[in-house]
Amino acid sequence: MTEILAITNLVKTFSQPGGGALTVLNIPSLKVAVGEQVALIGKSGGGKTTLLHLIAGLLVPDEGSIRIAKTEITRLSEQGRDRFRAGSIGYVFQTFNLMPAFTALENVKLGMTFGSGRRDSSRAGDLLERVGLADRAHYRPAQLSVGQQQRVAIARALAGSPKILLADEPTANVDPVSAENVLELIRNTCREEQVAMLMVTHDMEIASRFDRVEELDTINLALTGSHPD
Numbered sequence: 001m002t003e004i005l006a007i008t009n010l011v012k013t014f015s016q017p018g019g020g021a022l023t024v025l026n027i028p029s030l031k032v033a034v035g036e037q038v039a040l041i042g043k044s045g046g047g048k049t050t051l052l053h054l055i056a057g058l059l060v061p062d063e064g065s066i067r068i069a070k071t072e073i074t075r076l077s078e079q080g081r082d083r084f085r086a087g088s089i090g091y092v093f094q095t096f097n098l099m100p101a102f103t104a105l106e107n108v109k110l111g112m113t114f115g116s117g118r119r120d121s122s123r124a125g126d127l128l129e130r131v132g133l134a135d136r137a138h139y140r141p142a143q144l145s146v147g148q149q150q151r152v153a154i155a156r157a158l159a160g161s162p163k164i165l166l167a168d169e170p171t172a173n174v175d176p177v178s179a180e181n182v183l184e185l186i187r188n189t190c191r192e193e194q195v196a197m198l199m200v201t202h203d204m205e206i207a208s209r210f211d212r213v214e215e216l217d218t219i220n221l222a223l224t225g226s227h228p229d
């Protein structure tokens with residue numbers, strides 16, 4: 001397969017508030033193919049968010065390799081990682097992280113400020129239309145429902161034409177009907193744009209619809225103090 005993401009011998013250790021260190025991740029291998037949609041499941045505290053942050057270059061590992069397309073991101077400087085993230089990675093946070101002072105349209109445009117995709121602002125408008133919010137383009141986040149905010153966050157994550165979309169339980173804060181719509185929206189848009197996706201979910205029914213399910217507890221050799229949900 002042609003890989004968009006290849007992780008090898010990844011180790012991440014945190015120093016603990018009470019002293020000492022905790023190895024959260026020790027992953028010998030994880031690969032995602034171009035355009036592939038992978039669900040990531042695992043117990044709370046198991047290191048799912050930490051893994052996404054490492055892939056996005058928001059954290060650096062202690063050991064190991066993270067290759068996205070042809071770039072070994074662990075060799076980049078912090079500034080290099082920021083630039084790479086803006087151009088190649090879409091990130092949908094569990095809590096959206098929209099900029100409150102900006103409208104929906106402006107928030108989507110922020111996603112393409114450094115992106116490699118088309119920089120014309122018509123793409124921001126197109127994406128808002130795709131997520132069903134053409135009529136809310138000039139609303140600020142506080143003037144949108146939670147589900148609508150999440151749809152803006154998805155449009156923003158895709159605005160820079162990323163190679164891979166990382167999504168951290170993007171449906172956790174919306175009602176079941178909105179969750180279903182948000183999920184199908186992300187999956188269809190990624191499919192249309194051939195964007196690979198790695199999505200954290202706690203919902204096995206949702207996970208089972210993906211191309212592949214990765215269980216972190218299986219691929220991670222680190223023994224953490226995590227507890228079952």
Ligand SMILES: Nc1ncnc2c1ncn2[C@@H]1O[C@H](COP(=O)(O)OP(=O)(O)OP(=O)(O)O)[C@@H](O)[C@H]1O
Pocket residue numbers: 014015016017024042043044045046047048049050051224225226
């Ligand atoms: N900055 C940090 N310093 C110390 N420990 C940390 C830090 N960030 C995360 N951890 C620890 O790493 C472990 C994994 O956290 P992480 O947020 O990745 O879990 P998760 O799988 O995303 O859990 P959840 O499903 O609850 O979101 C936890 O035990 C957490 O306490």
Ligand SMILES: [Mg+2]
Pocket residue numbers: 048049050168
């Ligand atoms: Mg998490």
